[in-house]
Amino acid sequence: MDEAHSSVGGIESSMGCPDPPWCGWIETTGDALLILEAARRGIIPRVTRRLVETERKMINSGSVFVFDEDESGIKRWTDGYYWSPSRILGNFLAGSNRGQKKSEVAARAESVASTSPPHDQEIEQLYDPNNKTGTFHILSRPKNEPTINGMDRNRERTLVGSLTNSYKFKPNGMMKKTFSLTIGGVSQHLISYYRIEDVESGKLRCPSTYPELTSLEISRDYLDKTHFRCPPKIEYDQDGKPHYAGEGE
Template sequence: MSADPAFRGFVETTLDALLIFEGCRRGLLPKITRRLQEFEKRALVVSGAVFVFDEEETGIKRWTDGLSWSPSRTLGNFLVYRELDKKAGTGAGGDENGMEDGLDELPTGGDPIAGPSSGRSQPASSARRRTLVGSLTSTYRFRSDGLVKKTISLAGLHMIGYYRIEDVTSGRLRTPSSHAELISLEVSSDFLSPTHFRVPPIVEIASDGHLTYKGEADAPMSPLTRSGSSQGFTTPALGGPVSWT
């Protein structure tokens, strides 16, 4: 029974997530088939680990990893959480929800990232920081070298990715779409229904109803998307049954 991550890297965009889901659907990438044991959580839940599981196949209703997390925030089609500093207090009993009343607000300064040539940490730009942690920049006591957890659910599959901000900004973690063997995959129509997304990607609809991925909804318009042959959809927010904290 597999406990291996499906991918090691950073899932940045909706396309990245779709490629991982497609790779798992085809059996090219492994899915979790059972809950992680405690020793596996300590060994496998690290920066760059991306896990995928099928809720029906595994019976997993609540993903747990043994860490303390902030409440979730929406980031496009994803939910993001930040690891909390247990020493500063993470709520009654230090549970994994990581919620606590009356936490001191932190300064809104940048998270540590590696400078391009200095070899030491420098503040990240506010815009770049928000692409990695959303609105989780203050209010909670985050662990200084802690992980970010990024999740998405699609057609019964659930993905949980972990990363450290510095690992992303320094280029240590590659995205799925930067791998030739993954970017060449055609994403199944089953994954492209607009009802799956808060921010549906741009898709091309064939005469037989087949859907083909064409781009991110917030990407610059291309000649193809201007031509009318592709369409972006607006749908209500997702409401999944699985708890990620």
């Protein structure tokens, strides 16, 4: 299988081993729009229902999923992991994994409950996804603290946004980056997962580096500036067709 692509005929291969619809790194609004356009054309399969437990094995660094709310019936994406509250990152939302799957936390809590009754409060905290009980302390990173692996701060922001400033951040943990557009009253969503080292090492490539994707003409509906929190740069050709021309200021 090509490193950047998986089966485009469906989410699950004929051998029953799940593969993600697409694998790579979604860096810019343009990258997200290329994937949505490819999914609209059927080049990349959309998720049409909630993932079952075996299909969640597809979720690894580089996995990218697209779904249409009406088509799939999915109103909220669930993947079985605990995530930090999302932070706005341009036209995306970004979150960092807290280190364990919900099933692992549940098993740990059950084990503690059977052996250490006095620690009920701690068990309750393990289940708290909204950080209300304080298991995950909010930490403010000093301005002079080094960036992740000494990388440029602008590059760090592209990869993780402001997550390092507020939460007990795991530099080698999984990140989740999401993107949404509502077209004609129907919401379409892109969910991507990555590890920083996989992006920085070049293991994960952007859609904009694949000719078969960059050759796609992005739908005019997707390029309507009113859809975006941070409108991208749009240029028009001599026929009046809009084209993505980079991130906005």
